[in-house]
Amino acid sequence: MDPQQNRPGRPDGAERPGRRTVTAAEKEQAREVSLRRIGRLFTPHRGPLAVVTLIIVASSVVAMASPFLLKAVIDTALPERDLTLLVRLTLGMVGVAAVTAGLGVVQTWISTRVGQEVMHGLRTTVFAHLQRQSLAFFTRTRTGEVQSRITNDIGGMQSVVTSTATSIASNLTTVVATLVAMLALSWQLTLISLVVLPPSIWLSRRVAHMRRSITARQQRELADLNVTVEEGLSISGIQLSKTLGAGPAVVDRFTSGSERLVDLELRSQLAGRWRMAATTVIFAAIPAVIYLSAGAFPGAMTIGTLVAFTALQGNLFRPITGLLGVGVSLVSSLALFARIFEYLDLPVEVDDPVAPVSLDGVRGHVRFEDVTFSYPGSDAAAVAGVSLDVPAGTNLALVGETGSGKSTLASMVSRLQDPDAGRITIDGVDVRDLRLADLAGIVGVVSQETYLLHTTVRENLRYAKPSATDAEIEAAARAAQVHELIASLPDGYDTVVGSRGYRFSGGEKQRIAIARTLLRDPKVLVLDEATSALDTETERAVQRAFTELAKGRTTITIAHRLSTVRDADQIAVIDHGRVIERGTHESLVAGAGRYAALAA
Structure with a gap:
């Protein structure tokens, strides 16, 4: 039974303020x-x-x-x-x-x-x-x-x-x-x-x-x-x-x-x-x-x-x-x-629920139900009435022009911000009814701007899972196709990455970030334009790592390069916060709509 049902004052899709500003x-x-x-x-x-x-x-x-x-x-x-x-x-x-x-x-x-x-x-x-x-x-x-x-x-x-x-x-x-x-x-x-x-x-x-x-x-x-x-x-x-x-x-x-x-x-x-x-x-x-x-x-x-x-x-x-x-x-x-x-005295805009729901045996079925969101001070909605269904283990790709609302929509899955109206569920449970720590274990995020701490490679990886053993860390690095690179460093996994990881190239940092995410073993994965700043050769290497990372997981991919989402199970075209097209690569190209124009 859906935990959201029969809850007083919480009809599905009803407006639920997720944040407030300090007056x-x-x-x-x-x-x-x-x-x-x-x-x-x-x-x-x-x-x-x-x-x-x-x-x-x-x-x-x-x-x-x-x-x-x-x-x-x-x-x-x-x-x-x-x-x-x-x-x-x-x-x-x-x-x-x-x-x-x-x-x-x-x-x-x-x-x-x-x-x-x-x-x-x-x-x-x-x-x-x-x-x-x-x-x-x-x-x-x-x-x-x-x-x-x-x-x-x-x-x-x-x-x-x-x-x-x-x-x-x-x-x-x-x-x-x-x-x-x-x-x-x-x-x-x-x-x-x-x-x-x-x-x-x-x-x-x-x-x-x-x-x-x-x-x-x-x-x-x-x-x-x-x-x-x-x-x-x-x-x-x-x-x-x-x-x-x-x-x-x-x-x-x-x-x-x-x-x-x-x-x-x-x-x-x-x-x-x-x-x-x-x-x-x-x-x-x-x-x-x-x-x-x-x-x-x-x-x-x-x-x-x-x-x-x-x-x-x-x-x-x-x-x-x-x-x-x-x-x-x-x-x-x-x-x-x-x-x-x-x-x-600042109110906590995104906080743990008063009565959290436990989600056992996570499958990773994600649904967006009439989701709407506006940034404070903005008259226009960044996301307006979006409804999408992402079955467990499938890949949803979000495409559209810059500023169309793709990243905003994806960020609400991990509760970086909450919708003003509507809801996002995982296996039928509103993400706002899960503890933030539990949600972080379910949803993994890899973004375009990878942030590495000014410490060793090992500690950067262990940041995702403090209890991880050296064997688990090495296995995650191998899966992300970055183990050989780390092993070739003077101090191997004990090499200090430097401030914000400037010792490494963009592709290398991305693969370290993928290894870090693999350690958490999330069932839902959000890839936010994670390869848009990479050259073609590096992108191929990172893409292979992403393929390994996405196995058995529900994946939501945001991409500028349509070549990276051709094989997605479904593609949603976002424009001004709304879904204007949805389908597979072949069906959208055949439809001669906005996606076909972007792919041309």
Whole structure:
């Protein structure tokens, strides 16, 4: 029974949206990053963070003993020449320093580990989410932009992620403990010390918002610079610039972007610097005011109290300045989080089904049922109402002029994109109801532009089947008629292919790609203009490999050269996304239609 039947809301051929684009409103919403969402990144690490918090509290409480020990030294031990008490007090001061230093090491280790694990989780989550995006996302997004988000943006957040939480907890605890100690010594002087807080907080907020705006511009410039590097230093980019003499222009473009980054970095570092400098001067003036107050009211406090209070006041302003600085860093880093969360919030246009169907004993019977597809922003349909039946083990050839919709139609079999309406089935099961991993095992694709990884031939082949043995790899290479070529290389199967496989010719890369596909042993094979760029002799060699590859499989072949599809079981002529003719080579030639004109 067809799994599609009797499914509510899913009549055969009914429109089923396969993708959606991100609206401007959704992008704007993604930019508004809440601190609560950032905090959720740390939720899995609540235990270690609780330990860090306890360490911070303990360290702050222990550190508060130092001013009181100092007061006792000045007011009691020294005037009374009590050597025993003096030794005890000084040993206590050394002990406090040792304990706080030891706790600081443990705190740093735990907090740094938590921060790095959060960074690792964020990096891998973004990478995995982008891997799930459809082909359409990558065709409309610059490669350098994607790389910049994963490296520059996440890298820029590292200091915030690894140190912000502990810095806030440490400074806040220190501020509270210090205030308690200061109030215990003199509540009047404490009030004088806190006069500078309101203007300092206001200035810090202004500076934070200035830096956030500049940070967003910095990351955009870094992304542009990444794109320039990607385009200008890839093999294809170098070939293009050398043949067109565009090298100086590319260098100028890179230089201009780098200069803009220098300017933005200066503006970021100097943003609000004068405002913060004014706050620092005010902080420095407070001890003078305290000394004046003590002098104006002689006898109100002891020398030891005054010295201890001054030390505490210095200890108060350091964490307050730290808190203000963390606030500035956190607000400015929201621009980075916004860019990352914007990617994480992208909907997955082609995803695994909620209730996947298993397909056992695959035969490879492919059907196109009234399939329609339009590219976003296009008024005309790339594929319009196409219905085709490809029995298991047969060969369907799609021919037509460039841009007629052949590749678009074939790409939907492997779900590189989903139809807007209609459906494509394999053995009666809609491909959208199969797990993507299962579908990849059923449908193999060999395209005109073969992509090889910058690693060995063996690893390029094993990429299709990580568990493949060396014997299986060699057997696949023999079937693709490329074993002798690989064996003749200096390092054989361990030869590094070079960036994008530029070490090999087009025909050699195609045969390696065929061997790679053979390893997966798919029941359905899509050959997308896989020989159109090859010379006649190389095409014959590759065609023989294709013949071996197609044995026992359902094959959908897209070709410009009609000589490669003469023996197809059926040929469909595509024009403006529609099937206008269908039949065998002989019947279509006899029909004197569009195919006959192409074959003439």
